[in-house]
Amino acid sequence: xxxxADPLVDAGERLRRYAELVVRVGANVQPGxxxxxVCQIEHAExxxxxxREAYRAGATRxxxxxxxxxxxxxxxxxxxxxMLGKTPQFLLDATLAWHTDRxxxxxxxxxxxxxxxxxxxxxxxxxxxxxxxxxxxxxVVSDRLSNWVIVSAPNPGWAKTVFGEPDVEALWRAVATAxxxxxxxxxxxxxxxxxxxxxxxxxxxxxxxxxxxxRGPGTDLTIGLMSASRWMCAAFTTQxxxxxxxNLPTEEVFTSPDLRRTEGTVRSTYPLAVGGAVVRxxxxxxxxxxxxxxxxxxxxxxVRGQLEADEQAPFLGEIALVDGSSAxxxxxxxxxxxxxxxxxxxxxxxxxxxxxxxxGTDGLxxxxxxxxxLNVSRMHTDFMIGGPxxxxxxxxxxxxxxxxxxxxxxxx
Numbered sequence: 001x002x003x004x005a006d007p008l009v010d011a012g013e014r015l016r017r018y019a020e021l022v023v024r025v026g027a028n029v030q031p032g033x034x035x036x037x038v039c040q041i042e043h044a045e046x047x048x049x050x051x052r053e054a055y056r057a058g059a060t061r062x063x064x065x066x067x068x069x070x071x072x073x074x075x076x077x078x079x080x081x082x083m084l085g086k087t088p089q090f091l092l093d094a095t096l097a098w099h100t101d102r103x104x105x106x107x108x109x110x111x112x113x114x115x116x117x118x119x120x121x122x123x124x125x126x127x128x129x130x131x132x133x134x135x136x137x138x139x140v141v142s143d144r145l146s147n148w149v150i151v152s153a154p155n156p157g158w159a160k161t162v163f164g165e166p167d168v169e170a171l172w173r174a175v176a177t178a179x180x181x182x183x184x185x186x187x188x189x190x191x192x193x194x195x196x197x198x199x200x201x202x203x204x205x206x207x208x209x210x211x212x213x214x215r216g217p218g219t220d221l222t223i224g225l226m227s228a229s230r231w232m233c234a235a236f237t238t239q240x241x242x243x244x245x246x247n248l249p250t251e252e253v254f255t256s257p258d259l260r261r262t263e264g265t266v267r268s269t270y271p272l273a274v275g276g277a278v279v280r281x282x283x284x285x286x287x288x289x290x291x292x293x294x295x296x297x298x299x300x301x302x303v304r305g306q307l308e309a310d311e312q313a314p315f316l317g318e319i320a321l322v323d324g325s326s327a328x329x330x331x332x333x334x335x336x337x338x339x340x341x342x343x344x345x346x347x348x349x350x351x352x353x354x355x356x357x358x359x360g361t362d363g364l365x366x367x368x369x370x371x372x373x374l375n376v377s378r379m380h381t382d383f384m385i386g387g388p389x390x391x392x393x394x395x396x397x398x399x400x401x402x403x404x405x406x407x408x409x410x411x412x
Contacts, residue, residue, distance in 0.1 A: 014172065014181070019049040021179065021186050021248065023057050026149030027104040028244040031058025034103040038065045042112035043153035050106055059104070069116050069276055076117065076124050084124060087133040095136045098146060102240065105140070105148035109339045112157035117276030118299075125275050126305020135378040142355045144236065147244035150339055151179075161336045178249045178328045178340060190245070193327075197233035200321075201253045203412050204231040207402060209394035212257075212319060214266065214346070216390030218283060223319050223348070224261025226373045228359040231255045236356065249328050251343040254320035256353035258373035260289040262316050269345060270384035273336040277302055282383060284350075290314045291350060303381075307350065312370070312377040317353035321346050322386060324408035338382050346386025346405070351379030 023029050035054045037047045044066070051062040075084060098105070117125045140146050152175050156166035163170055176182040183189035211224045233253045237243045268282035279299030285292055291314040294303050307314045322329075322345050329344040353375040355361040361369060366376045386392070392405035394412070404412045 011169075011172075014176070015046065015049050016053070017186070018176075018179075018181055019046070019053040021181060022050055022106060022149060022151050023053040025187055025190055026151055026245050026248045027054075027106050028147050028242055029054050029057040029059050029104040030147070030242060032060055033058070034101065035059045035062045035106060036065055036098070036103050037062065037106045037108065039067070039108035039153060040112055041066050041068045042155045042157065043108045043110070046153040047108060054104070054106075063103075069111070069113050072128055072276065073117055073120070076120050076128050081124065081127070084128040085130055085132065087130045092133060092136055095133060095140075098137075098140050102146045102238075105146050107148070107150045108153040109150055109337055110152045110155055110158040111161075111273060111276070111337065112155045113276065114158070114161050114273050114278060114336050115276070118278065122277065122299065122301035123305050125277060126302050126308075129275055129306070129309075131309050131378040134380075138352055138378070138380070141246075142352065144238045144356055147236075147238050147242040149244060149246055149248060151248045152337065152339060158337065162333055174331045174333055174335075177331055178343070180249075180327060194234045194245075197251075197253055200410055200412070201231040201233045204253060204255075204321075204394070204404070207394055207412070209402070210397045211261065211395045212404070213393045213395055213401065214385060214390055215393075216267075216387070218267030219265065219385060219390060221262070221264040221266040221286070221385075222395070223316065224258040225255065226258045226358060228361075228372065229255045229257065230357055230359060232354075232357050247339060247343070249340065249343050251322045251326040251328060252320040252347075254318055254354070255357045256355075256374055257316050257319050258289075259312070259315040259317070259353065259370070259375040260373055262286040262289045266348070266385050268383045268385060269387045269390070270334060270341045271336060272299070272303075272381075272383045273338065273341075274299075274306075274381060275302055278336065279303055279383075286316075289316070306379055306381055309351070309379040310377055312375050313351050313379040315350065315375045315377070316348055317351050317375040317377065317380055318347075318349035318382065320348070320382075321392065321405065321410070323405055323410040324388065325410070329408075341384055342382045345384050345408075346390065346392065347382045347384045349380055349382040351375065351377040351381055
């Protein structure tokens, strides 16, 4: 049984414990390995704590890669349009080097200015996304080249978005709950949680469903699976045998679907924070696997812009199941941060698929992956579609349904 730790723990000690969890459990930085911390400039305090813990774990060098959304806004407002979304070559080269150097990669989320770009032309906002950099980085993840993790960095701007005021302490408490940092032994808490998720993935794999169906208000969506699709969760293992947990928090079991076999309409159940803006009330219709219609009360053009990133962006690459027992869901908050919100409920992602969740993909070229049904794209955007009113069923080849989730509970 997991026992909660003293909630009055000193803030400095809490930060150290958090950085230790990120380094030891999340990225699992190895002795003799380099590490890279990718973050916004507002995340500096947490990035520095992570650097210290990475060195304690034996890292030979820890390099920060800072970004600043205000530079992006300036480029959209004042720079030449033809340069939007084009990453400097030295950054592309440095990222390409990760394919061979294989550093531990720690990425911090928690946008300090989630609405910073919301008053700008959404088409330009979408165009300003560094899809060229994403194209170089994604193989590091999908080919299991590096041990990596995405974690949050509480800050005043993000806290104001969540609570309406810059209450960073309240945000830290929520993050501690969601990441099990408030357990007496966070490492043991994660081991117990990982075991539960593995049981769910095993149950789904045993049934070998042909497709998954979501039905609820505004949603009637069926997503086909490949025969080679395998449900995964929590811990990954790199090609070099390093186990790591890519998302802290993580509450999902997930796989990659057959990109050609998505049909129907889906309504997002959470706002989607993306690209310095928020998309609300998103509704998407699929036909023959492809997105054919996008609607939203706010931000629809941002999604449409992402779907134009490349030919495969309008097809699905991921399906993930999360029920109401989620530690993130239990906070009762909308975090306006996909890392957290996607772990509060079921979600799907348009864009790149996940080769590690599909058998027989090692060494295959892009055309071969597409031919088997695994999507390949520079884009990958998750959005949330689950909740108490959304039923989830697994369908066999004859269309017979087996309940997977009811009333926001995993029942398989």
